[in-house]
Amino acid sequence: MFELLVRNLPDLIVLSIVIFIQFSGAMWVLRGPARSAAPWIRWSVAIGTALSSMAVALALGMRFARVARYFPAWWLSWGRAWLVIWSLLSICIFVALLASKIVPTASPTGVSRRRFLNVARAALFAGPAAAIGYGTFIERTSIRLREQTIPIPGLDPDLEGLKIVQLSDIHMSPFLSLRELERAIGIANDTRAHIALVTGDLITGRGDPVDACLNALARLRGDAGVFGCLGNHEIYAGIEQYVTERGRGLGMWFLRQENTRLTFGEHALNLAGVDYQAKREPYLVGAEGLIEAGALNVLLSHNPDVFPVAARKGFDLTISGHTHGGQVRVEILREDLNIARFYTRYVDGLYRRDSSSVFVTRGIGTIVLPARLGSPPEVALLRLTADSRRTSDGLG
Secondary structure (H helix, E strand, O other): OHHHHHHOHHHHHHHHHHHHHHHHHHHHHHHOOOOOOOHHHHHHHHHHHHHHHHHHHHHHHOOOHHHHOOOOHHHHHHHHHHHHHHHHHHHHHHHHHHHHHHOOOOOOOOHHHHHHHHHHHHHHHHHHHHHHHHHHHOHHHOOEEEEEEEEOOOOOHHHOOOEEEEEOOOOEEOOEOHHHHHHHHHHHHHOOOOEEEEEOOOEOOOOOOHHHHHHHHOOOOOOOOEEEEOOHHHHHHOOHHHHHHHHHHOOEEEOOOEEEEEEEOOEEEEEEEOOOOOOOOOOOOOHHHHOOOOOEEEEEOOOHHHHHHHHHHOOOEEEEOOOHHHOEOEEEOOEEEOHHHHOOOOOOEEEEEOOEEEEEOOOOOOOOOOOOEOOOOEEEEEEEEOOOOOOOEEEO
């Protein structure tokens, strides 16, 4: 019970904050604008707030099997998502109500001033809904190619310019269609990469179409093959072995605490992979046994926070996903705010530690909230180079 509480403590804290804000907003309305309103209006506000809080609690409850089994798969995805969206909107509405008290009341004189203040008030309430709508219906599906040059000190000339294409965090579910996944695969195949990678989280939970996802990924191409590692959602859904065996039958090799040697010219690239590394356990136990002396050692790990350990053990490059680039990112006073920063410093892009590097892709899909803001979905194309001056990180 204690472990369950600790694992879900962040969600419980967020739930408590949302419910507190909703009740605070309701009390402010009842004691302010609705103080002299008809009884049925006051009762509607009170009942609506209670129902809203119960719905938000239900959204958390649907994370657990004993609650989720009473809901169809569609509800577990979109139903919970809309409840989460309502949680965000209710917070934004409360903040807008407070902010509207700061905006001066429009005077009866001065047409321009009155119009400006009315627009400002409208923007306070419409802005959050517009942003969430944009993230849900536009940015979430705007899959693009991201090209990243990765400098490797002392890289052998045979590996210069080697291209690695990466798909990650597909989360095929009601939030991501087969058509969108096929579009991402088409973008990846157009790069004509030497190696193709799939770095975990093919689906989100039990009941999601893992076979459809694997069948689509069977069309992914890399000259030296298609490889991958497993993410936390394969573990949550209990499909690690199935994905491994079915993937192998379709020509994809999910590396699970194992490595494979790929030869380019006269030089070798040693590609190793590990399952998702849980925070409650030491990272990369025994991974030093996957290192090959004299080769370029590349590690596939779904979560990027293993990077310092991977660098110490001798991996030249770690390739990860997991963070979705924060999924929803807001910049305030030059500070990048996103939820991924609470559990790892490696959120998006290229990071270096001495002679070792980690690249973290934003991935393709979404979880909990079917929206992306400031973190568009991507297919990543990595190019290896010995030139340390070439570290471009652009969108194409």
